[in-house]
Amino acid sequence: MSKEIIKIFDTTLRDGEQSPGASMNTEEKIQIAAQLERLGVDIIEAGFAAASPGDFDAVSKIAQRVQNSTICSLARAIDADIKAAGEAIAAAKMKRIHTFIATSPIHMQYKLKMNPDEVIRRAVRAVEYAREFVDDVEFSCEDAGRSDIGFMKEITDAVINAGASTINLPDTVGFRLPNEIGAMVKEMSEYTKGRAIISVHNHNDLGLGVANSLEAIANGARQVECTINGLGERAGNAALEEIVMALKTRHDIFKDYDTNINTKEIYPTSRLIANITGIEPQPNKAIVGKNAFAHESGIHQDGVLKHKETYEIIRPEDIGLDMEDTLVLGKHSGRAAFKDKLAKLGFTLSDDELNSAFERFKELADKKKDIYDDDIRALITSEMTNIEKAYELVAMQLMDSTGGVPSAAVTIRHNGEDITDAGIGDGTIDAVFKTIDRITGYQGQLIDYKVKSVTQGKDALANVTVKVTFNENEPAIIGHGLSLDTMLASARAYIGALNSYLSMEGMLKLRHTDSTETI
Ligand SMILES: CC(=O)SCCNC(=O)CCNC(=O)[C@H](O)C(C)(C)COP(=O)(O)OP(=O)(O)OC[C@H]1O[C@@H](n2cnc3c(N)ncnc32)[C@H](O)[C@@H]1OP(=O)(O)O
Numbered sequence: 001m002s003k004e005i006i007k008i009f010d011t012t013l014r015d016g017e018q019s020p021g022a023s024m025n026t027e028e029k030i031q032i033a034a035q036l037e038r039l040g041v042d043i044i045e046a047g048f049a050a051a052s053p054g055d056f057d058a059v060s061k062i063a064q065r066v067q068n069s070t071i072c073s074l075a076r077a078i079d080a081d082i083k084a085a086g087e088a089i090a091a092a093k094m095k096r097i098h099t100f101i102a103t104s105p106i107h108m109q110y111k112l113k114m115n116p117d118e119v120i121r122r123a124v125r126a127v128e129y130a131r132e133f134v135d136d137v138e139f140s141c142e143d144a145g146r147s148d149i150g151f152m153k154e155i156t157d158a159v160i161n162a163g164a165s166t167i168n169l170p171d172t173v174g175f176r177l178p179n180e181i182g183a184m185v186k187e188m189s190e191y192t193k194g195r196a197i198i199s200v201h202n203h204n205d206l207g208l209g210v211a212n213s214l215e216a217i218a219n220g221a222r223q224v225e226c227t228i229n230g231l232g233e234r235a236g237n238a239a240l241e242e243i244v245m246a247l248k249t250r251h252d253i254f255k256d257y258d259t260n261i262n263t264k265e266i267y268p269t270s271r272l273i274a275n276i277t278g279i280e281p282q283p284n285k286a287i288v289g290k291n292a293f294a295h296e297s298g299i300h301q302d303g304v305l306k307h308k309e310t311y312e313i314i315r316p317e318d319i320g321l322d323m324e325d326t327l328v329l330g331k332h333s334g335r336a337a338f339k340d341k342l343a344k345l346g347f348t349l350s351d352d353e354l355n356s357a358f359e360r361f362k363e364l365a366d367k368k369k370d371i372y373d374d375d376i377r378a379l380i381t382s383e384m385t386n387i388e389k390a391y392e393l394v395a396m397q398l399m400d401s402t403g404g405v406p407s408a409a410v411t412i413r414h415n416g417e418d419i420t421d422a423g424i425g426d427g428t429i430d431a432v433f434k435t436i437d438r439i440t441g442y443q444g445q446l447i448d449y450k451v452k453s454v455t456q457g458k459d460a461l462a463n464v465t466v467k468v469t470f471n472e473n474e475p476a477i478i479g480h481g482l483s484l485d486t487m488l489a490s491a492r493a494y495i496g497a498l499n500s501y502l503s504m505e506g507m508l509k510l511r512h513t514d515s516t517e518t519i
């Protein structure tokens with residue numbers, strides 16, 4: 001008997017980006033979308049096109065490039081949002097508009113300030129208008145977990161009649177227990193049988209997002225919304241890798257179902273998201289955490305040596321983690337071996353990108369003894385997500401004697417000219433950032449600074465993430481920098497954030513003059 005496919009709807013680029021500190025620039029989002037396509041997700045929620053000109057731009061560019069996944073944009077039940085979503089995804093080969101409105105009494109009364117009839121009217125109008133742009137419309141009863149099921153049936157009938165083909169029942173605040181989600185999904189699936197696909201979108205406030213999603217599948221849900229590494233608003237969303245690997249590992253229970261996910265792309269996708277957002281999964285995170293396949297204690301090690309399955313329920317290679325082949329290439333490696341390694345890691349680079357990545361790889365190999373797959377992943381990610389460089393770091397010299405004044409001399413290239421200046425600060429990083437400000441004329445406010453080592457060892461690459469505002473009325477910008485030297489990585493991250501800001505500046509200006517149309 002052929003298995004039923006559970007559609008995997010990935011919302012890393014939309015709900016995942018709602019994780020504090022997880023903002024991504026357009027180039028980064030395009031790279032993530034390409035990897036999600038490789039992973040085999042059915043639907044990529046590429047953003048919320050009406051949220052900002054930057055979001056619109058990212059959704060449009062993803063829609064132009066992705067061929068094998070449906071591209072979706074979220075939209076409130078507001079004409080202007082739906083128009084933005086429809087226009088942003090217009091070029092996609094397969095496209096969907098996902099519109100939503102809250103259906104719980106608490107949201108309707110206090111947030112929307114609408115009575116239930118008005119909510120139904122808005123929902124119907126939204127779906128009808130969305131159908132003017134696409135055939136595939138998803139409607140979400142926001143806060144379904146706390147909504148009255150009778151009211152959800154009423155609104156569901158209305159939106160199905162208006163043209164929605166997927167009904168999503170989000171547990172927006174992660175309040176429900178698995179048996180409750182199971183009961184809600186069962187009742188709604190039976191009610192809508194043959195008329196719409198029932199989907200779930202479970203948040204993780206009580207740590208139950210994945211359990212709730214599995215229970216939903218067992219009770220009739222045929223689409224699950226989830227994110228890589230469980231990123232998302234507050235405590236995050238149900239993690240894609242956990243849902244998919246639970247279905248695969250417990251095929252005895254879920255024998256009738258399958259997904260289109262190529263599980264070997266799970267680990268590379270997780271690393272890409274961690275490198276880009278700077279948000280590392282906790283070490284004990286299921287499936288993709290650093291310790292997920294580490295056996296620390298003697299009895300476990302003894303068991304694994306005798307027979308792996310004594311303590312391993314998943315083979316690392318099934319998620320694309322090659323435990324035996326982590327040590328790679330060195331300074332004597334050539335372009336062919338480097339290209340071959342990149343292909344194995346799932347990267348396809350243009351000739352220019354390959355040349356520039358190879359140069360950076362050689363610089364790294366000169367200084368670092370062991371180069372691991374994760375070093376190469378970080379290097380390529382930073383190479384491929386480099387946006388146009390208005391400013392480029394050329395050289396940097398630091399002074400930080402104990403009891404003295406930390407100072408930095410920095411040379412930056414701008415419009416082909418090298419500009420050098422020096423400055424002091426409260427610490428070396430502050431001195432570097434202030435000197436960059438003096439040279440560029442932009443005054444950045446550092447909101448957050450994070451450094452993590454890409455792999456182990458004293459000579460590990462430092463991956464620095466900064467969050468900076470260059471204008472207090474505009475959103476903070478994320479920048480990443482990679483180097484063996486933490487100070488150099490910091491300077492690169494700060495200049496990266498400025499370059500991102502400049503590439504978005506025109507769009508951000510537009511945002512202030514945006515008007516939001518309501519019906
Ligand atoms: C559960 C979720 O994750 S929903 C998705 C959350 N994602 C986001 O919010 C994306 C980022 N958001 C934004 O950039 C902004 O909030 C925008 C551009 C969407 C809207 O900005 P603003 O127009 O300034 O509105 P603001 O955010 O202050 O308030 C939201 C408004 O939308 C209304 N609203 C909320 N959801 C809906 C909905 N589904 N349909 C219609 N109206 C809605 C609210 O009632 C409120 O209206 P009010 O201003 O009349 O009180």
Ligand SMILES: CC(C)C(=O)C(=O)O
Binds near residue numbers: 140142168172203
């Ligand atoms: C818009 C919906 C799907 C959402 O993100 C939520 O309810 O959490």
